[in-house]
Amino acid sequence: MTIQTPTANDTEQGEWVLTLVCADRPGIVHTVSGAVVAASGNIVELQQFSSAEDGNGGHGGGGRFFMRVHVEAPVAEDVMREHLDRAAVQLGADWTLDRVGRPIRTLVLASKAGHCLNDLLFRQRSGWLPVEIPLVLSNHPDLAPLAEFYGVPFADHVVLPETKVEFEQRILDAVEEHQIELIVLARYMQILSPELCRALAGRAINIHHSFLPGFKGANPYRQAHGRGVKLIGATAHFVTSDLDEGPIIEQNVVRVDHSKSVKELVAIGQDEESRTLTEAVKLFAERRVLLDGSRTIIFR
Amino acid sequence: MTIQTPTANDTEQGEWVLTLVCADRPGIVHTVSGAVVAASGNIVELQQFSSAEDGNGGHGGGGRFFMRVHVEAPVAEDVMREHLDRAAVQLGADWTLDRVGRPIRTLVLASKAGHCLNDLLFRQRSGWLPVEIPLVLSNHPDLAPLAEFYGVPFADHVVLPETKVEFEQRILDAVEEHQIELIVLARYMQILSPELCRALAGRAINIHHSFLPGFKGANPYRQAHGRGVKLIGATAHFVTSDLDEGPIIEQNVVRVDHSKSVKELVAIGQDEESRTLTEAVKLFAERRVLLDGSRTIIFR
Amino acid sequence: MTIQTPTANDTEQGEWVLTLVCADRPGIVHTVSGAVVAASGNIVELQQFSSAEDGNGGHGGGGRFFMRVHVEAPVAEDVMREHLDRAAVQLGADWTLDRVGRPIRTLVLASKAGHCLNDLLFRQRSGWLPVEIPLVLSNHPDLAPLAEFYGVPFADHVVLPETKVEFEQRILDAVEEHQIELIVLARYMQILSPELCRALAGRAINIHHSFLPGFKGANPYRQAHGRGVKLIGATAHFVTSDLDEGPIIEQNVVRVDHSKSVKELVAIGQDEESRTLTEAVKLFAERRVLLDGSRTIIFR
Amino acid sequence: MTIQTPTANDTEQGEWVLTLVCADRPGIVHTVSGAVVAASGNIVELQQFSSAEDGNGGHGGGGRFFMRVHVEAPVAEDVMREHLDRAAVQLGADWTLDRVGRPIRTLVLASKAGHCLNDLLFRQRSGWLPVEIPLVLSNHPDLAPLAEFYGVPFADHVVLPETKVEFEQRILDAVEEHQIELIVLARYMQILSPELCRALAGRAINIHHSFLPGFKGANPYRQAHGRGVKLIGATAHFVTSDLDEGPIIEQNVVRVDHSKSVKELVAIGQDEESRTLTEAVKLFAERRVLLDGSRTIIFR
Known part of the structure; x- marks a missing residue:
């Protein structure tokens, strides 16, 4: 059958999806995007959310921060991981990195x-x-x-x-x-x-x-x-x-x-x-x- | 404001909505439509449903019959009612009759x-x-x-x-x-x-x-x-x-x-x-x- | 695979679907339901619609009448057809009759x-x-x-x-x-x-x-x-x-x-x-x- | 009437919505989030999109970058604007800044x-x-x-x-x-x-x-x-x-x-x-x- 949708990009330009979860605090986006820049990467898509504890829409302390980032970068995976790991340690974050489209x-x-x-x-x-x-x-x-x-x-x-x-x-x-x-x-x-x-x-x-x-x-x-x-x-x-x-x-x-x-x-x-x-x-x-x-x- | 939708028809041709509920049995539609014909009426819209007792789609005995009929007829309401009442008695049915669009x-x-x-x-x-x-x-x-x-x-x-x-x-x-x-x-x-x-x-x-x-x-x-x-x-x-x-x-x-x-x-x-x-x-x-x-x- | 929905009823009680189209006029439902009664049938479901020529919701002359009826009746198909044909001739109607669920x-x-x-x-x-x-x-x-x-x-x-x-x-x-x-x-x-x-x-x-x-x-x-x-x-x-x-x-x-x-x-x-x-x-x-x-x- | 939804936050902690549009290139998120950090701000919500020229999902050159950021920061508006203006000049971006909820x-x-x-x-x-x-x-x-x-x-x-x-x-x-x-x-x-x-x-x-x-x-x-x-x-x-x-x-x-x-x-x-x-x-x-x-x- 011939239905085709784009999955993994197999050009040299690698595409990754990064997820990251940590305690909410100012500067997370800047820290993570800094790691991407350091890896010569480009953010194709970025989504984030801060969960307030009370569900009332306040953005006070105590919430969790969630992020998913689609990155393209012309570097090897271990280089990418090294930069991200440094950022994650700084933020006390759990994170995953995977190739876009990997089954x-x-x-x-x-x-x-x-x-x-x-x-x-x-x-x-x-x-x-x-x-x-x-x-x-x-x-x-x-x-x-x-x-x-x-x-x-x-x-x-x-x-x-x-x-x-x-x-x-x-x-x-x-x-x-x-x-x-x-x-x-x-x-x-x-x-x-x-x-x-x-x-x-x-x-x-x-x-x-x-x-x-x-x-x-x-x-x-x-x-x-x-x-x-x-x-x-x-x-x-x-x-x-x-x-x-x-x-x-x-x-x-x-x-x-x-x-x-x-x-x-x-x-x-x-x-x-x-x-x-x-x-x-x-x-x-x-x-x-x-x-x-x-x-x-x-x-x- | 100028939003207008059709409500009661005030021409001489009366429009009624009839609802009728009774035990299910053959011939109900024929009996009711006969009363409408006897009142010189025309069925504009008719909807019906027979509820099986078990919800399994069977049409066996024991269900209830529900009907809503939109009728137009050039007769007085009491004439209409007289004909319908005769049918309803025959069917052992509960029924209502009202002018279409009456608030x-x-x-x-x-x-x-x-x-x-x-x-x-x-x-x-x-x-x-x-x-x-x-x-x-x-x-x-x-x-x-x-x-x-x-x-x-x-x-x-x-x-x-x-x-x-x-x-x-x-x-x-x-x-x-x-x-x-x-x-x-x-x-x-x-x-x-x-x-x-x-x-x-x-x-x-x-x-x-x-x-x-x-x-x-x-x-x-x-x-x-x-x-x-x-x-x-x-x-x-x-x-x-x-x-x-x-x-x-x-x-x-x-x-x-x-x-x-x-x-x-x-x-x-x-x-x-x-x-x-x-x-x-x-x-x-x-x-x-x-x-x-x-x-x-x-x-x- | 085991997904099952009800299709043809293979009991002796036959189930038919009738469609009928004719010029709109009073008494059609009564005539058709009369044919069903004559064939010892029961109307399980009946839907109808009269198309006004102008699309304005008027029910004046000149429209077409459309009906679909689900009937169950303990008679042979030719008996059913004979009764319906008589009604259809009277109404000048086009009609079809088929077994419910026939592929x-x-x-x-x-x-x-x-x-x-x-x-x-x-x-x-x-x-x-x-x-x-x-x-x-x-x-x-x-x-x-x-x-x-x-x-x-x-x-x-x-x-x-x-x-x-x-x-x-x-x-x-x-x-x-x-x-x-x-x-x-x-x-x-x-x-x-x-x-x-x-x-x-x-x-x-x-x-x-x-x-x-x-x-x-x-x-x-x-x-x-x-x-x-x-x-x-x-x-x-x-x-x-x-x-x-x-x-x-x-x-x-x-x-x-x-x-x-x-x-x-x-x-x-x-x-x-x-x-x-x-x-x-x-x-x-x-x-x-x-x-x-x-x-x-x-x-x- | 008593329906109330949250609009402008009138605490001292200001809330702003920033929109920014520029030619797509690596590092935009890092630059803008840097300006927010410099203004002691926190990114509450960030959305972005890069429009590829051909609509085929490629992330090649030539596209436009669009961003909307919800920021909270305990600073005066002109301080906020100063930091953002510096980033926008660097990126060649059009941008707007407004109080969240301003009618x-x-x-x-x-x-x-x-x-x-x-x-x-x-x-x-x-x-x-x-x-x-x-x-x-x-x-x-x-x-x-x-x-x-x-x-x-x-x-x-x-x-x-x-x-x-x-x-x-x-x-x-x-x-x-x-x-x-x-x-x-x-x-x-x-x-x-x-x-x-x-x-x-x-x-x-x-x-x-x-x-x-x-x-x-x-x-x-x-x-x-x-x-x-x-x-x-x-x-x-x-x-x-x-x-x-x-x-x-x-x-x-x-x-x-x-x-x-x-x-x-x-x-x-x-x-x-x-x-x-x-x-x-x-x-x-x-x-x-x-x-x-x-x-x-x-x-x-």
């Missing part, structure tokens, strides 16, 4: 429903989604042909109460073996153990088939039908051990009316689920998602 | 925030909202000048714990005195007593400043900020004694991001509140809202 | 871009889109593996100026051979000849990668970028010989901003194209699209 | 339709829209009471072909007399002369009652009805002598269907017009709109 190594957990996996694989193939998927792991074999069509390795493994521990170990093994950076629960219907949630904290994205915090738990479409809501939606969030309460990354809704049966709500909702999950994965893979406690900062 | 007599309850009241009054004046408002009743005097500008009577009445019963009686008196058909809580911040809720059942519309059932109770925008949601919204619903749980009439959402403070979320949300409440009032006034237990059937 | 025989024309074809095939496979696709015909071989994965026959045929007549004949042959009811141009980049447009009138749907009538012709995303528009969109319309001017079936838009390059607008727009085309095909296949001169009546 | 002096031109003026005045009064309106100038007296209610001076002046020059002179006089920074055409139905357009270039915002470039010229709702579009919209743009072709600031659409008459499309569209125009005025007043030739850069 993020992603493990997908799936079950029987194919809509989310199909959307992820199609967009990955199209070049729109900068991820590579060394493995799809499922508790059912149903989606093997879909993965096969897209040339993605697939393994299934029955999950029974007595094999759940084993399956979760297999997830952890896969994460290590394939140097996984992101775990996507593409309508994976099992609840992960608190231990696994902790092990994957900040790296695992789930899609909840509801507009959270609207309808938590099971059967949200049936709940929505009974309540006669006029909008249904989907929420992509980080996995935490507190079910359906992880930091929200992306949400979408679509208008419905009384004439829709539960089955029709499910079909309509699946569209929102697919596009919401894929969008969240894209945001993560492009290093646009930073964590601020129970909230996310999204630099679009 | 619904509406009591507005307000407090300090003016955005919802302003929207209602402006659109009523513009001819877009078929209501007449014989009284705005408030627990604060702040909005008196707004009502005065639009030429609408306004009364305020301090509500203290010891005067709440008195105020609620005043509401009931106003409903009777002005033959009120609809009560609108335009950001009226008091909780109505269960007795008043029951007395106004199916006639009182509230605006909740959240996308229900997302954030019930107080301070939904603060809750939304703390949770980092990406969409905020508003819900117009019928008032019931079960707070924020009444049948939903209309909902809207708008996209927000991490950069919005609680105050900004409030300001953004007020727009959604205004347009959602006004839309719900319009739907009710045009007889497009029918109750189906805890859900609404909306014929747009 | 519409659909020929897809494609080229190199796979996003629309992928969406159609995935949703068809999921049971969400009631079509069957006996052939995908393309002027390039690129999408053959996609069709193959979904088990749909695929043929490609180079289209050069000197072979265009031949290719168009092949389309007509395929229409006849496979008893095609709908032709979908899924980003088929060739302009059809006026003769072919006429031959396929009312049966061929195209997707235009713009919010018509905004940017007609080639390179709409480049035009949109140069003009700095804040929304881009897609339009599904019937094919006519007047390029990009056929009756509109469905439109969607999405918000963009100044930071998007032409390439990014293209990627964003492809999503709108896919979902807009698929939705239009679904509406057509469910017999929800009726033609009213240069406009469409859509019964959702 | 922009705005002249509103109106005619008979009140929906846009009502929205502007209500939101200005509510504290949501940082403008002050020393005069509403109209070619009809109809909206005088609306202006009076909001305590805004109003003057009307019949505009006939022979008095048009005189009226336009009056606009220019008002601009000078009241030191007007923004002129808003709130459904002012007269076409401005090319001379006036030039005189007000970059300072005058018009609302077009259509989704441009969809339906230019007169009667767009009638055009939209005839064409059967499924979405209608509104476009706020800068006034240029090239009618309806000025740089677009904001656009919105709303879904409609075949059942809407032209009159109903007008009523629905007026909502989009009001909110689109008010949003554009807010963006301008908050210094979020920068011009890039025929496009706008919007920093939200």
Whole structure:
């Protein structure tokens, strides 16, 4: 297929995305941009945000500072890192540096429903989604042909109460073996153990088939039908051990009316689920998602 | 002002809106359309819905049938009513008949925030909202000048714990005195007593400043900020004694991001509140809202 | 894959969808509902519309009447047809009757871009889109593996100026051979000849990668970028010989901003194209699209 | 009324918004943030954009650099200006500095339709829209009471072909007399002369009652009805002598269907017009709109 979007720039002029988080204070932008200048770089895009503690818009002390910078510079990565490291030490900042467009190594957990996996694989193939998927792991074999069509390795493994521990170990093994950076629960219907949630904290994205915090738990479409809501939606969030309460990354809704049966709500909702999950994965893979406690900062 | 939308047709050709609810069975449309033909009428618009009991889309027995018909006929109202009554008796149906565009007599309850009241009054004046408002009743005097500008009577009445019963009686008196058909809580911040809720059942519309059932109770925008949601919204619903749980009439959402403070979320949300409440009032006034237990059937 | 939506009801209780178009006059609903009653049927859903000639909302003479009725009845199709035919003759009406959920025989024309074809095939496979696709015909071989994965026959045929007549004949042959009811141009980049447009009138749907009538012709995303528009969109319309001017079936838009390059607008727009085309095909296949001169009546 | 949103900060800690435009080159952010540091300031928010010449996302030479910075600093304005001026001279940049929340002096031109003026005045009064309106100038007296209610001076002046020059002179006089920074055409139905357009270039915002470039010229709702579009919209743009072709600031659409008459499309569209125009005025007043030739850069 021929859909092409720009990903990694392979000219000599390197392009990097830098993220940086630290305690808020004056001069951060000047310090970081100074490091970029010192590395002969040019800032192509810069986004920042200071989180006030009280959510009231004040810019007093005590907040956190978040930044994402897209830099181009004709230097080697270690030169770039050296300059940035000096700035980060000065600021007491956590930071990451990555090549723009480098595909993020992603493990997908799936079950029987194919809509989310199909959307992820199609967009990955199209070049729109900068991820590579060394493995799809499922508790059912149903989606093997879909993965096969897209040339993605697939393994299934029955999950029974007595094999759940084993399956979760297999997830952890896969994460290590394939140097996984992101775990996507593409309508994976099992609840992960608190231990696994902790092990994957900040790296695992789930899609909840509801507009959270609207309808938590099971059967949200049936709940929505009974309540006669006029909008249904989907929420992509980080996995935490507190079910359906992880930091929200992306949400979408679509208008419905009384004439829709539960089955029709499910079909309509699946569209929102697919596009919401894929969008969240894209945001993560492009290093646009930073964590601020129970909230996310999204630099679009 | 010169905004004009078509309301009542004052030609000799009368235009009516008929609503009808009964147990579902074959032949209802034929029976009702027969009554219209017998009254020399013409069906301009017809909408219907059969609610299956299980929400699964089956059309088995046990459901309720809902219909809204826009009829034009060159006959007197009593002739029209006579024919329809015969059909309704045959079907065991509840029904209403009204002139298209007749303004619904509406009591507005307000407090300090003016955005919802302003929207209602402006659109009523513009001819877009078929209501007449014989009284705005408030627990604060702040909005008196707004009502005065639009030429609408306004009364305020301090509500203290010891005067709440008195105020609620005043509401009931106003409903009777002005033959009120609809009560609108335009950001009226008091909780109505269960007795008043029951007395106004199916006639009182509230605006909740959240996308229900997302954030019930107080301070939904603060809750939304703390949770980092990406969409905020508003819900117009019928008032019931079960707070924020009444049948939903209309909902809207708008996209927000991490950069919005609680105050900004409030300001953004007020727009959604205004347009959602006004839309719900319009739907009710045009007889497009029918109750189906805890859900609404909306014929747009 | 396991996504399931209800399609054809295979119980003995038959479900039909009836469409009917005639000159507007009183009594049409009564006549048609009488035919349904005579066939022991029950009206599950009924939608109608009278088009005034002047678009001003008047219901005077001279308009056209459009109706779509979902009927269930425990009789054979020929009994049903006999009763309806009698009513239609009386009304001078054009009508169609079909089983609810019967897959519409659909020929897809494609080229190199796979996003629309992928969406159609995935949703068809999921049971969400009631079509069957006996052939995908393309002027390039690129999408053959996609069709193959979904088990749909695929043929490609180079289209050069000197072979265009031949290719168009092949389309007509395929229409006849496979008893095609709908032709979908899924980003088929060739302009059809006026003769072919006429031959396929009312049966061929195209997707235009713009919010018509905004940017007609080639390179709409480049035009949109140069003009700095804040929304881009897609339009599904019937094919006519007047390029990009056929009756509109469905439109969607999405918000963009100044930071998007032409390439990014293209990627964003492809999503709108896919979902807009698929939705239009679904509406057509469910017999929800009726033609009213240069406009469409859509019964959702 | 009691709606309150944060506007100017009146503590000793000053808050400024800086905009800066120059030829793109490395080091701009570092230079500007250096000036802020030198003025003991803190960057609260920073947005930037480099426009590539070809719209293809390349970051090569030849583009323009745009920046909006929200700064807080405990210094006098002239100190702030001195530091920034030094940086701007170095960069060859155009720049503006203003207090955050300072109301922009705005002249509103109106005619008979009140929906846009009502929205502007209500939101200005509510504290949501940082403008002050020393005069509403109209070619009809109809909206005088609306202006009076909001305590805004109003003057009307019949505009006939022979008095048009005189009226336009009056606009220019008002601009000078009241030191007007923004002129808003709130459904002012007269076409401005090319001379006036030039005189007000970059300072005058018009609302077009259509989704441009969809339906230019007169009667767009009638055009939209005839064409059967499924979405209608509104476009706020800068006034240029090239009618309806000025740089677009904001656009919105709303879904409609075949059942809407032209009159109903007008009523629905007026909502989009009001909110689109008010949003554009807010963006301008908050210094979020920068011009890039025929496009706008919007920093939200």
